[in-house]
Amino acid sequence: MRIKLLITGGTIDKVYDELIGQLVFQRTYLIDMLNRSRSMVDTLSEVLFLKDSLDMSDIDRALIVKKCQESDTSHILITHGTDSMIRTAKLLAKEINNKTIVLFGSMIPYSINCSDALFNLGVALSAVQIKEYGVYITMNGQVFDFDKVEKNKEIGIFTLL
Amino acid sequence: MRIKLLITGGTIDKVYDELIGQLVFQRTYLIDMLNRSRSMVDTLSEVLFLKDSLDMSDIDRALIVKKCQESDTSHILITHGTDSMIRTAKLLAKEINNKTIVLFGSMIPYSINCSDALFNLGVALSAVQIKEYGVYITMNGQVFDFDKVEKNKEIGIFTLL
Amino acid sequence: MRIKLLITGGTIDKVYDELIGQLVFQRTYLIDMLNRSRSMVDTLSEVLFLKDSLDMSDIDRALIVKKCQESDTSHILITHGTDSMIRTAKLLAKEINNKTIVLFGSMIPYSINCSDALFNLGVALSAVQIKEYGVYITMNGQVFDFDKVEKNKEIGIFTLL
Amino acid sequence: MRIKLLITGGTIDKVYDELIGQLVFQRTYLIDMLNRSRSMVDTLSEVLFLKDSLDMSDIDRALIVKKCQESDTSHILITHGTDSMIRTAKLLAKEINNKTIVLFGSMIPYSINCSDALFNLGVALSAVQIKEYGVYITMNGQVFDFDKVEKNKEIGIFTLL
Numbered sequence: 001m002r003i004k005l006l007i008t009g010g011t012i013d014k015v016y017d018e019l020i021g022q023l024v025f026q027r028t029y030l031i032d033m034l035n036r037s038r039s040m041v042d043t044l045s046e047v048l049f050l051k052d053s054l055d056m057s058d059i060d061r062a063l064i065v066k067k068c069q070e071s072d073t074s075h076i077l078i079t080h081g082t083d084s085m086i087r088t089a090k091l092l093a094k095e096i097n098n099k100t101i102v103l104f105g106s107m108i109p110y111s112i113n114c115s116d117a118l119f120n121l122g123v124a125l126s127a128v129q130i131k132e133y134g135v136y137i138t139m140n141g142q143v144f145d146f147d148k149v150e151k152n153k154e155i156g157i158f159t160l161l
Numbered sequence: 162m163r164i165k166l167l168i169t170g171g172t173i174d175k176v177y178d179e180l181i182g183q184l185v186f187q188r189t190y191l192i193d194m195l196n197r198s199r200s201m202v203d204t205l206s207e208v209l210f211l212k213d214s215l216d217m218s219d220i221d222r223a224l225i226v227k228k229c230q231e232s233d234t235s236h237i238l239i240t241h242g243t244d245s246m247i248r249t250a251k252l253l254a255k256e257i258n259n260k261t262i263v264l265f266g267s268m269i270p271y272s273i274n275c276s277d278a279l280f281n282l283g284v285a286l287s288a289v290q291i292k293e294y295g296v297y298i299t300m301n302g303q304v305f306d307f308d309k310v311e312k313n314k315e316i317g318i319f320t321l322l
Numbered sequence: 323m324r325i326k327l328l329i330t331g332g333t334i335d336k337v338y339d340e341l342i343g344q345l346v347f348q349r350t351y352l353i354d355m356l357n358r359s360r361s362m363v364d365t366l367s368e369v370l371f372l373k374d375s376l377d378m379s380d381i382d383r384a385l386i387v388k389k390c391q392e393s394d395t396s397h398i399l400i401t402h403g404t405d406s407m408i409r410t411a412k413l414l415a416k417e418i419n420n421k422t423i424v425l426f427g428s429m430i431p432y433s434i435n436c437s438d439a440l441f442n443l444g445v446a447l448s449a450v451q452i453k454e455y456g457v458y459i460t461m462n463g464q465v466f467d468f469d470k471v472e473k474n475k476e477i478g479i480f481t482l483l
Numbered sequence: 484m485r486i487k488l489l490i491t492g493g494t495i496d497k498v499y500d501e502l503i504g505q506l507v508f509q510r511t512y513l514i515d516m517l518n519r520s521r522s523m524v525d526t527l528s529e530v531l532f533l534k535d536s537l538d539m540s541d542i543d544r545a546l547i548v549k550k551c552q553e554s555d556t557s558h559i560l561i562t563h564g565t566d567s568m569i570r571t572a573k574l575l576a577k578e579i580n581n582k583t584i585v586l587f588g589s590m591i592p593y594s595i596n597c598s599d600a601l602f603n604l605g606v607a608l609s610a611v612q613i614k615e616y617g618v619y620i621t622m623n624g625q626v627f628d629f630d631k632v633e634k635n636k637e638i639g640i641f642t643l644l
Contacts, residue, residue, distance in 0.1 A: 011343065018429040019478050021333065023345070037280035038268060039302030040318060107199060107340040113433050119198035122283020125302050130291045141200030141286050156341050157201060172504065179590040180639050182494065184506070268501040272596050317502050359602035360590060361624030362640060429521060441520035444605020447624050452613045463522030463608050479523060 002042045002073045003128055005030060008064065009050035010081030012106040012117045025050035029110050030079060033121055041125060044073070053081025053088075053105075061088055065095050074099045075128050081105055082151060082158075085137060089146035093135040102128040103146075104138045107156050163203045163234045164289055166191060169225065170211035171242030173267040173278045186211035190271050191240060194282055202286060205234075214242025214249075214266075222249055226256050235260045236289050242266055243312060243319075246298060250307035254296040263289040265299045268317050324364045324395045325450055327352060330386065331372035332403030334428040334439045347372035351432050352401060355443055363447060366395070375403025375410075375427075383410055387417050396421045397450050403427055404473060404480075407459060411468035415457040424450040425468075426460045429478050485525045485556045486611055488513060491547065492533035493564030495589040495600045508533035512593050513562060516604055524608060527556070536564025536571075536588075544571055548578050557582045558611050564588055565634060565641075568620060572629035576618040585611040586629075587621045590639050 007013070007028045014023040028047050048063055068076055080088060082105045089103050104124035110117035124138040135146040139158035148161045168174070168189045175184040189208050209224055229237055241249060243266045250264050265285035271278035285299040296307040300319035309322045329335070329350045336345040350369050370385055390398055402410060404427045411425050426446035432439035446460040457468040461480035470483045490496070490511045497506040511530050531546055551559055563571060565588045572586050587607035593600035607621040618629040622641035631644045 011340075016345075016430055016434050018333075019475075021345075023338075023343075033280070034302075036275050036277065037302060038277045038318070039280070040320070041302040108338055111435050112338050113435060114197050116197065116199045118279040119194070119200070119283040122280040122285075122302070123287040124283075126284040126287035126299065126304060127291060129304060130288060138287065141195075141198060141202040141283070143287060143290060153341070157199070159201070172501075177506075177591055177595050179494075180636070182506075184499075184504075269499055273499050274594050274596060314502075355602070356624075358597050358599065359624060360599045360640070361602070362642070363624040436519050438519065438521045440601040441516070441522070441605040444602040444607075444624070445609040446605075448606040448609035448621065448626060449613060451626060452610060460609065463517075463520060463524040463605070465609060465612060479521070481523070 001075060001129055002044060003125065004071045004073050004076045005043050005045040006064065006067055006076060006078045007045060007047045007050070008053075008056070008060070008078065008080050010053055010079055010105040011109050012079055012120070013050055014109040015111040023109065028079075030121070033110060033118055037118065037121065039125065041129070043077075043125075051081070053084040056081070056084055056088070061091055064088060065092060068092060068096055068099060068101060071099065074133070076101045077124055077128050078103045079105055082107065082139065086146070086149060086151065089135050089137055093146045096135070098133055100128055100131050100133050101135045102131070102138055102143075103136070162236060162290060163205060164286065165232045165234050165237045166204050166206040167225065167228055167237060167239045168206060168208045168211070169214075169217070169221070169239060169241050171214055171240055171266040172270055173240055173281070174211055175270040176272040184270065189240075191282070194271060194279055198279065198282065200286065202290070204238075204286075212242070214245040217242070217245055217249070222252055225249060226253060229253060229257055229260060229262060232260070235294070237262045238285055238289050239264045240266055243268065243300065246300075247307070247310060247312065250296050250298055254307045257296070259294055261289055261292050261294050262296045263292070263299055263304075264297070323397060323451060324366060325447065326393045326395045326398045327365050327367040328386065328389055328398060328400045329367060329369045329372070330375075330378070330382070330400060330402050332375055332401055332427040333431050334401055334442075335372055336431040337433045345431065350401075352443070355432060355440055359440060359444065361447065363451070365399075365447075373403070375406040378403070378406055378410070383413055386410060387414060390414060390418055390421060390423060393421070396455070398423045399446055399450050400425045401427055404429065404461065407461075408468070408471060408473065411457050411459055415468045418457070420455055422450055422453050422455050423457045424453070424460055425458070484558060484612060485527060486608065487554045487556045487559045488526050488528040489547065489550055489559060489561045490528060490530045490533070491536075491539070491543070491561060491563050493536055493562055493588040494592050495562055495603075496533055497592040498594040506592065511562075513604070516593060516601055520601060520604065522608065524612070526560075526608075534564070536567040539564070539567055539571070544574055547571060548575060551575060551579055551582060551584060554582065557616070559584045560607055560611050561586045562588055565590065565622065568622075569629070569632060569634065572618050572620055576629045579618070581616055583611055583614050583616050584618045585614070585621055586619070
């Protein structure tokens with residue numbers, strides 16, 4: 001089974017820029033993460049953009065939808081910032097019903113000690129291979145239907161709605 | 162959904178003992194891994210023993226079977242050394258048919274840089290929540306039926322039989 | 323030989339706060355770093371404050387001077403943000419001439435993969451034990467006299483003046 | 484000041500080989516460590532061999548002496564396994580008296596989480612730039628004269644003789 005991996009940015013890909021003392025995007029680390037994880041899943045990745053999900057526009061979201069619609073494979077993983085992940089998931093569910101789409105991200109960048117990124121990638125990659133057609137969010141070790149999840153911003157946890 | 166996590170050792174829990182210059186077992190790190198991963202899955206863990214899977218006896222395997230049979234919850238994760246993981250999976254499949262049991266481990270200890278352990282935990286925890294009753298092995302990002310997988314020891318990769 | 327370790331913050335002690343997505347101060351990690359490093363040097367540490375060095379006031383700097391003046395031991399290490407480290411070093415050199423004082427910090431927080439923090443701690447701890455009385459800055463593996471160093475902010479490197 | 488860095492192996496450069504489940508030598512990581520540490524010290528490195536110090540022969544030690552004698556620069560760092568580090572230091576002190584030579588290593592490989600390697604490199608690199616001619620061992624954050632140190636193998640700590 002081939003998996004399409006669409007990369008859009010979010011916390012997972014942020015790294016520290018020591019000249020400005022801030023976390024920024026430089027490139028994606030998803031391929032490094034898959035290699036380190038010794039994944040043998042047939043994965044074809046594509047970087048759409050590298051953005052905070054709060055900075056995503058309607059045009060950005062339309063591009064994600066279009067890329068999913070055009071995808072040859074029916075199993076799609078999307079990295080996404082957590083703040084508007086549910087909004088994008090709802091849009092995808094409205095437009096697409098013949099694919100398994102799993103959105104995930106991380107609360108702590110892969111570049112930082114004690115990141116949840118590798119674990120989250122594992123949960124998402126497993127779910128996208130197993131679940132029926134539909135749109136899902138995998139965070140905090142759980143697999144949520146797109147319309148039965150909310151992010152509790154007080155504690156940074158996704159919970160069942 | 163509650164998950165039972167049975168811990169039996171394997172490479173995943175090995176740490177470096179600087180006094181003897183060897184990798185040894187001291188304690189399990191699975192709870193640390195779940196906390197770091199920000200998992201919110203209801204997980205009840207139990208250490209059965211901490212062994213290389215090549216050192217596992219028939220008595221050890223019988224204990225694993227017994228613990229799975231007696232488990233209140235029907236969703237069970239087992240950490241296991243990779244060398245005899247398939248053998249234990251086959252025994253479990255012969256004895257138990259009313260539970261979802263997922264075995265996993267890692268090729269590189271969690272305590273070593275660039276370990277695959279966190280990713281593998283994610284894949285396994287996702288699979289045990291989704292898959293129908295049966296016995297599965299999750300390694301290299303894939304979810305294998307217990308009787309359709311082999312370990313290629315030349316390259317350290319689990320592949321479809 | 324006892325070493326006094328005065329902790330004032332700077333990049334070295336910053337950690338990622340996943341709820342606000344920013345690097346912040348929570349506590350110092352210098353003691354963890356010394357333990358991990360298996361240091362057997364008799365080190366007495368004291369946190370004066372945890373600040374970006376750009377946020378340090380004249381009152382903060384006066385406190386650092388006072389603590390150095392009052393120190394029982396004549397060998398003092400100071401963690402400090404890199405942006406105003408040289409300014410504090412010059413003030414210390416003006417006020418104190420009977421002690422060996424070494425200021426250091428890091429360009430990348432200890433909490434981030436590939437940090438220079440542990441190495442920098444080693445360079446500083448070594449220098450403070452060996453150098454004659456005076457005020458020094460150790461960054462980029464080098465031991466600079468306080469009045470013969472500048473920070474090149476374009477590339478984030480301390481160089482000989 | 485140019486530093487010659489002679490690399491001979493020891494725990495510091497060991498990595499995990501997942502196919503045999505053992506720690507082995509593949510290549511040196513000292514250059515990676517210096518780059519990560521943002522060291523700007525002029526360092527010229529040479530790998531003599533990669534060995535456990537218990538496996539070092541008289542011929543190996545003679546090569547180390549010869550390389551130090553022939554070195555253009557009078558400041559030399561040597562990575563070395565901890566078990567026979569003191570023996571090599573004594574031999575060097577007998578043969579060479581016009582150079583500053585610092586031997587160091589680590590108790591935990593650089594490739595393993597919580598390694599002391601980066602810190603030890605910092606201590607050694609600092610000492611070799613500051614100390615008078617002589618042969619020194621830097622371990623556990625301390626700078627020892629070659630003839631005033633012993634390794635306590637019970638606890639894995641170098642202490643003053």
